[in-house]
Amino acid sequence: MQPRRVAVLGGGPGGLYAARLLKLAYPACEVQVHEQGEPDKTFGFGVGLAAGTQRNLEAADPDTLRDLVATGVRHDMTMRVRGRGVRVRNDHLIGVARTDLLAVLQRHAEKAGVRLEFGVRRAAAGLDADLVVAADGVSSATREAGSFGARIETGDGLFLWCGADFPLPDAVFTPVETEYGTFVAHAYPYSGGRSTFLIETDERTWRNAGFDATTAELEGEGVPPGASDEKSLRYLEKIFAGQLRGHGLIGNRTRWQRFRTVRCDRWAQGNVVLLGDAAHTAHFSVGSGTKLAMEDAIGLVAALRESPDPATAFARYEETRRPSVERLQELARRSRLWWESFPSRLGLPVERLMVAYMSRAGNVSLDRFAGTSPDAVATALRQYGGAPPDGDLVQWVLDRPLTHGNRSFPDRVSVPELEPLYVDLRNPWSPEADALIAGVRGGVLVTGPADRPAVLTRLDLAERIRLETGALTAVEAPRALSGDLAAGLVSGRTDLVQLTEEQV
Structure with missing residues (x-):
């Protein structure tokens, strides 16, 4: 035409x-x-x-x-958690x-x-x-x-965009734990000698810090439409002072908001x-x-x-x-x-947390990440189960022994008799998921449909069960998805996996 x-x-x-x-x-x-x-x-x-x-x-x-x-x-990418950092290309x-x-x-x-x-x-x-x-x-x-x-679907977390007048050496992801809760910075350098700082938090932390009030003030009469939340910026530049290296945060219509899909x-x-x-x-x-x-x-x-x-x-x-x-x-x-629930994972070593980050959406396999960042993944694997292998990485992950409380397992596929928990939901942090977790009384085998999206969701729900209840968790999934299960094990999403011969 x-x-x-x-x-x-x-x-x-x-x-x-x-x-x-x-x-x-x-x-x-x-x-x-x-x-x-x-x-x-x-x-x-x-x-x-x-x-x-x-x-x-x-x-x-x-x-x-x-x-x-x-x-x-x-630029490359760095994650820093509780004083430890890991860098990947x-x-x-x-x-x-x-x-x-x-x-x-x-x-x-x-x-x-x-x-x-x-x-x-x-x-x-x-x-x-x-x-x-x-x-x-x-x-x-x-x-x-x-x-x-x-x-339009609105997310639960809150975030704001701001900047700094110096270039970071790398993109950096780093949380800061405060008396109000946890704030997480996603920051990276860009042209002109400056850096973007995107900072997010959960609603409880946001309210505890009084930022619901500062947000409401900006919506009042007489406030210019392009005004930034200066009170939030001054607080955030104080708690992220180590990352800012003496520089301040710059606003540009900077206000707390929720992401709209x-x-x-x-x-x-x-x-x-x-x-x-x-x-x-x-x-x-x-x-x-x-x-x-x-x-x-x-x-x-x-x-x-x-x-x-x-x-x-x-x-x-x-x-x-x-x-x-x-x-x-x-x-x-x-x-x-994953990011809205990020603070719950801060007890994981930063190298394993980086594996969790890279595999969070199911787009980057453990094998692929090991190929591009062998040093970071090798450290994460040593933390998980000892010296990493020269051969089949996925099978090595499945073969590692586990000690959970006073129980020992020779590998990650030897699943004892556990209470089955059937899961078929879209959001593992939804009220429906909350109700499932509230009913957990001991070790559970998280089961459900055989398709890959359902398995990835089960892994996320199993992670919540592990972190919130301390119960032994196993995830059932087809053998064809062993790569996803291995990434889940190294990332701390589950303790054990039960393989089936179902078709994906």
Whole structure:
């Protein structure tokens, strides 16, 4: 198809990138971006671009990627818990200042011939365009005004974004235990000599520290809409003083919030199509917001080029993009639940905790992590069961003996007779899960459906049982999922596993 005029609502990464790719694909088409904000003002700090995203951008538009990489900062990753740290290589990840990212994308969009309009709020219904690309963010007015079947799930934890005016040497994950509870920092360097600090906590800690009150104050009359929670920032820079190295925390519309996961039954209506956060979101702990938006842009333009009309193109765009988006949303959901329950794991040695972190969503196997970070995994394995093997890692994990209280087991698959606990739920931290755990009176064998998502959920519930009751736990699962079970054992999610010959 050959569009005559395309309007893009939203001048974030997804909207700008879609506009450039559209203009490159259709030089005769008039493409205009409408952004309600000003070009020199943006919300946020640093943005992460992982290796896979960089490969996709390289294939779609190498010129833009080259400038993004040139302005970015590469870094590894460190976790520090109770005075001990572990470092793993991750230098394919780059941190880019959001201001730099937008400047690069604006420059390349204009270079391609895209017109940019700033400072004016536009609505899809009032635009004279063949196609309207709605990239207007998580609070998309376009989505709310349409019939896209939107559903929004709000997380339990609270978080805020802030920054610091110095570059960390690595990305760092570190908790601080206070008189109110635990706060966890996710921090990483980005271009311009600065670092992002994302800090999260649970609701009880948030209320104990009085941050429910500071949040309410910001919602009062006379408070500028862009004001930051300065009381929270001053407290947080005090408790994270060791990580900040004498620097303060910088706010930019910094307020406590809960993560909203957006899902839509439909991504298009008439001549309007949703892109990026307007259509879907995935928790920040998998670093996916910018990735999904820019990859949506690639997928949308490819679908338009392959289709005779907008309706066919939008259907093809959704058909090709939805599976990968939903897969990432499921990984992000598991990751969000893991981070919201993170403080319960602080008794685990930091190396084993790093294994737990890497395997938390089922996306990175123990074998794969051992291949990329052999020193960290070797230490975790020694803590778990002695000198690690040269051969089959998974089988070695299953073969390690266990002492639990006054009971000893020759390996992790010799499961005694335990009370069976059938589990078929989606959230192992839900009220339904709470009720199951409240009924545990002794050792349990956690059973349920044979599919992989159900097994991963069982492992998480078994971890809660271990940590909250001290009971001996075993998880039943198909032998084909031994890799997941081995990661669960090293991560402290279960004591034993019972293998079945069921098909996954």
